[in-house]
Amino acid sequence: MDRLLRRWGRLLPSCPGPRRPPCRLYQHPPGRAKRLALSRLFQPQNLREDQPAGPESGSEPTCKSQRLMLRTGLLHPAGPGCYHYLPYAVRALEKLVGVIDQEMQAIGGQKLDMPTLSSAELWRASGRWDLVGPELFRLRDRQDRDYCLGPTHEEAVTSLVASQKTLSYKQLPHLLYQVTRKFRDEPRPRFGLLRGREFYMKDMYSFDCSPEAAQQTYDLVCHAYGRVFNRLGLQFVRVQAAVGSIGGTMSHEFQLPLSIGEDTLAICASCGFTANMETLEPQQSNCPVCRGSLTETRGVEVGHTFYLGTKYSSVFNAEFVNSQGKPSLVEMGCYGLGVSRILAAAIEVLSTEDCIRWPGLLAPYQVCLIPPKKGSREEMAVKLTETLYDDITEALPHLRGEVLLDDRTHLTIGNRLKDANKLGYPFVVIAGKRALEQPCHFEVWCQSTDEVMFLPKQGVIDLLQKVQVV
Numbered sequence: 001m002d003r004l005l006r007r008w009g010r011l012l013p014s015c016p017g018p019r020r021p022p023c024r025l026y027q028h029p030p031g032r033a034k035r036l037a038l039s040r041l042f043q044p045q046n047l048r049e050d051q052p053a054g055p056e057s058g059s060e061p062t063c064k065s066q067r068l069m070l071r072t073g074l075l076h077p078a079g080p081g082c083y084h085y086l087p088y089a090v091r092a093l094e095k096l097v098g099v100i101d102q103e104m105q106a107i108g109g110q111k112l113d114m115p116t117l118s119s120a121e122l123w124r125a126s127g128r129w130d131l132v133g134p135e136l137f138r139l140r141d142r143q144d145r146d147y148c149l150g151p152t153h154e155e156a157v158t159s160l161v162a163s164q165k166t167l168s169y170k171q172l173p174h175l176l177y178q179v180t181r182k183f184r185d186e187p188r189p190r191f192g193l194l195r196g197r198e199f200y201m202k203d204m205y206s207f208d209c210s211p212e213a214a215q216q217t218y219d220l221v222c223h224a225y226g227r228v229f230n231r232l233g234l235q236f237v238r239v240q241a242a243v244g245s246i247g248g249t250m251s252h253e254f255q256l257p258l259s260i261g262e263d264t265l266a267i268c269a270s271c272g273f274t275a276n277m278e279t280l281e282p283q284q285s286n287c288p289v290c291r292g293s294l295t296e297t298r299g300v301e302v303g304h305t306f307y308l309g310t311k312y313s314s315v316f317n318a319e320f321v322n323s324q325g326k327p328s329l330v331e332m333g334c335y336g337l338g339v340s341r342i343l344a345a346a347i348e349v350l351s352t353e354d355c356i357r358w359p360g361l362l363a364p365y366q367v368c369l370i371p372p373k374k375g376s377r378e379e380m381a382v383k384l385t386e387t388l389y390d391d392i393t394e395a396l397p398h399l400r401g402e403v404l405l406d407d408r409t410h411l412t413i414g415n416r417l418k419d420a421n422k423l424g425y426p427f428v429v430i431a432g433k434r435a436l437e438q439p440c441h442f443e444v445w446c447q448s449t450d451e452v453m454f455l456p457k458q459g460v461i462d463l464l465q466k467v468q469v470v
């Protein structure tokens with residue numbers, strides 16, 4: 001060991017090398033919270049022009065959310081149906097995962113993380129290796145073993161639970177979920193994150209000791225999905241759906257009504273019946289429940305629930321010990337939420353043609369502060385804006401890390417406000433003409449309500465007090 005250390009020691013330079021200048025992303029006045037400076041963010045953007053359709057983006061059709069996310073530096077194209085998620089997008093995505101975690105764990109969900117490489121053996125056992133077509137990404141390792149990049153994990157999670165030989169009915173239900181990257185070799189990737197080849201999904205699998213208990217779990221998860229969309233302020237429709245290659249006996253989709261949606265939904269105004277058109281008889285124009293007339297609307301599928309019964313537990317012999325001490329097959333359900341798709345669909349629903357609007361909880365940053373332009377008459381208010389920044393983050397600890405200082409003071413306030421408007425910070429606070437009044441008044445733009453008001457410092461802090469963060 002000593003010899004090794006000595007040898008490594010010889011490899012180490014004797015002087016510490018050039019000293020790195022301190023990172024200026026955080027301007028850190030002594031004794032106060034760090035300030036986030038916008039000029040230091042990595043955000044390759046094209047705010048003033050349309051993103052040219054480069055060779056990387058392919059020629060897929062675009063939609064509003066894709067255009068806005070590319071233009072504002074949330075995404076960067078990396079190949080057909082694949083994107084770099086840039087820092088703003090990752091912040092929003094992590095907040096969305098936070099909301100989903102809270103709602104899944106509120107109903108007893110336990111988070112795990114399963115391998116993306118899923119062995120063909122598992123998929124052959126369930127029959128899906130042959131059943132699923134070319135959308136399954138398949139690959140072979142150096143030992144000539146076949147794998148797929150798992151688009152869904154019924155096989156993996158059921159064999160995991162089956163390996164627990166002493167599972168008792170007293171321990172059930174188990175609700176196991178993960179939020180991971182999934183892969184689908186889409187024939188026509190398009191609309192950015194709405195139909196990509198690589199995406200984030202939350203998939204949950206439930207294990208119950210009876211069909212009745214499994215039905216209760218199914219309803220519980222559907223309610224939790226409703227709460228996720230309600231908290232995001234997104235109107236959704238829950239419709240009956242076909243079970244497809246997942247299988248099982250009952251299935252519902254959660255759809256966001258959107259004209260670019262690829263699904264057609266049938267809605268009965270008289271009794272509230274809703275279904276994906278693909279589950280109805282062709283040309284059916286009357287409600288199968290009350291015979292009332294059906295209206296059609298387009299939707300984007302953002303969630304899907306399946307009642308599976310013992311379809312997978314019988315294949316992998318996933319059993320528990322019942323109250324009579326006998327082994328019995330678990331009753332299963334599975335539940336997906338398209339995480340990256342929800343993010344894009346929310347932007348699609350809420351934004352204008354030019355400006356992103358977020359569900360408040362998902363905004364990458366809640367507040368953007370804009371000090372005056374360098375050399376302007378109000379320049380001395382730069383210091384006031386910095387003090388406001390420090391006072392906000394000191395008085396409101398929940399907003400630490402949520403306040404950006406747009407320190408690009410070579411730009412006019414108007415230009416920076418335009419950028420802030422496009423990025424959709426819920427609150428933009430400007431030190432403009434009334435900043436030099438006694439007392440100083442800041443101009444506050446509430447982007448969700450389009451209100452503009454002039455407030456003294458304490459007024460700004462009182463207003464921001466109510467901002468909710470995940």
Ligand SMILES: [Zn+2]
Pocket residue numbers: 268269270271272273287288289290291292
């Ligand atoms: Zn009806």
